[in-house]
Amino acid sequence: MNGWAPTPALGRATVVAAVGLVGAALTGSPALVVMASSFVLPVLMGLLGGPDVDPRIVPRLGLVRLHEGQGTTSTLEIVDGDAVEQVTRVQTRAAYVATVPASGAMAVPMDRADARVIALTPRRWGRRNVGDEQVALTSAWCGYRWGPERMPAQQLTVWPQAAAYDSTAEAPQPDGLVGAHRSRRVGSGTEFAGIRPFGPGDRLRRISWPVSLRTGELQVVTTRAEQDASVLVVVDALRDIGVSGGVDGRASSLDLTVRAASALSDHHIRRGDRVGLRVVGPRDVRVPLGSGPRHLHRLTGTLARVLPDTSPMTADSLELGVTGDCIVYVLSTMLHAPLVAATALLSARGVSVVVIDTLGERAMDEIGGPTSAAGLAWRMRILERSSLLDRLAALGCPVVTWRGPGTVDEVLRQQQQRQQLPRVRNR
Incomplete structure (x- = not known):
């Protein structure tokens, strides 16, 4: 609907007032005059307060880039809205975005301090479309209504949570010029x-x-x-195991992977190292080595755009393309043989590789219980995964479970001691 139009309430009040006055004139009943007069005043005030200029609505987001768990606001800027008395907003609920009010619907007077403002709090990293809503404006005495008009959705970029992470271990093979x-x-x-x-x-x-x-x-x-050291963070986006509960709920495997990659990148960038990123998934994304706050912003933005692969696995081999002395963090569930083989090949070439297990704890109730068909298949898959991890460990490639600060300290110290020993590289 475009332009101002009389509301159904104004139409009903006009009909009741007219019928009452006509009936009073025909029957001479004072009671009908009294009853009709209570509708005449609202009708006259609504007609006199009718707006003659169409308003223009501009939706605005307070912040378009923020970390999960932080908050922003969706505000309506109304131009030529002098005749508006009430603003009604009904916003479509977006996945993993909490709103205040919780329903995303509000009807408030125009002159209220918090009018036209809906608070948004994204609960999971990624790109979220928010602001898809319908807006209606009402004039004084509910005489005329403008809308409802659909507002276009706006994109909100949600970075992974800046998890607390620190490491006291030094890089086993620093290869830069100046660093720590x-x-x-x-x-x-x-x-x-x-x-x-x-x-x-x-x-x-x-x-x-x-x-x-x-x-x-x-x-x-x-x-x-x-x-300084060269650090490559490899993110396994081939599958997302589990159901994400947001920043405060249960984490899926991809949640753990992306948040751990963000924490490692932030830590090494702040130490002055050069960090690169490789996302193994539906889109083979590569970010070259770099340093500084601007590069960290690029890494975090790339992680926010990670999508899990939902197509069937068809690749039989995978090449990570690592050359030279570099620390490689492989953040993966280690459920796919091509990625495991590529990791083992890097370790055999003498590259410092650390596998960070991001599968997490998965309850059997999530897949129907231990005796269900899905539960039996999952248990068999976990047994195969354990065999793959044992073979990686036998090749000298450490596998650690992500637990936050200090996750890779011990393995980096062991690799630093190992670098002092003579070794043979396979080219």
Whole structure:
């Protein structure tokens, strides 16, 4: 409906007032005059307050990018709305978006401070279409109504929750220029490496005078270089196991994967490392190595657009395409043989690979109980998965369960010690 139109209430009041006055004139009954007069005043006020200018409604979102669990507002800006007395909004419920009011429907006076405002709180990462609603405006004394008019939906980008994560372990193979990780090579740093005789090009401030006086010749202190590391985060989006309950509810496997990838990326970016991303799923998304807040924004935005693959698995092989010294975090449920094989191949090539299990705890009641057909199939699949994980561990590829801060500390320390030993790489 476009433009202002009389409301059914105004039509009913007009008919009742007219019938009452005509009946009073024909019968001469004062009672009918009294009854009809109570409808005449609202009719006259509604007709006199009829608007002559069509309003224009502009929906606005307070924030279009935010983390899951944070809040924003959906506000209506009404232009040329001087004649509007009441605003009615009925908003379509979006998946994983909580609203205040909970029903998404409100009818409030125009002059109220909280008029035209609906609070939105996304409960899960991803892209959410919000603001798909119908809006109706009513003039004074409920005389005329404008609408209902459908407002177009707006897209809200919800980033994964910034989970608390920290790690005290250093990268086993730092390969950059400047960073916070101790390198095996000698360079300009703060970690003591040894003392050697003074040579051409050595800085005078590196001279160790106590040792030089004791030995009779100049000796200098050598230190280890401090470098940044290259980190590749591999996200398994081939399937989403379980049902997501939002940021405060039970997490599906893809929830754990995306939130863990966001936490790892944030941690390494803040330490000055270069981080890349590979999403294995319906769309093969690759984000090259980079550093800095702007790159972290790009990584988080890419994770918010991850969609699980719902097509049948057809690929027999998978190549992750990792070259050089790089730490690779594979965040996966480890339920698909091609990804397991690609991970084992990287580990055999000497790449520092850490598999982070994001399957989580799955109750058998979710799939019909342990004795149902689905339950028996799931138990068999878990047995096959356990065999695959044991074979990965036998190849020297550690598998850890995501548990938040300190998840990969121990395995990184073990890999750092292993890097000190001679090794043979398979090319």
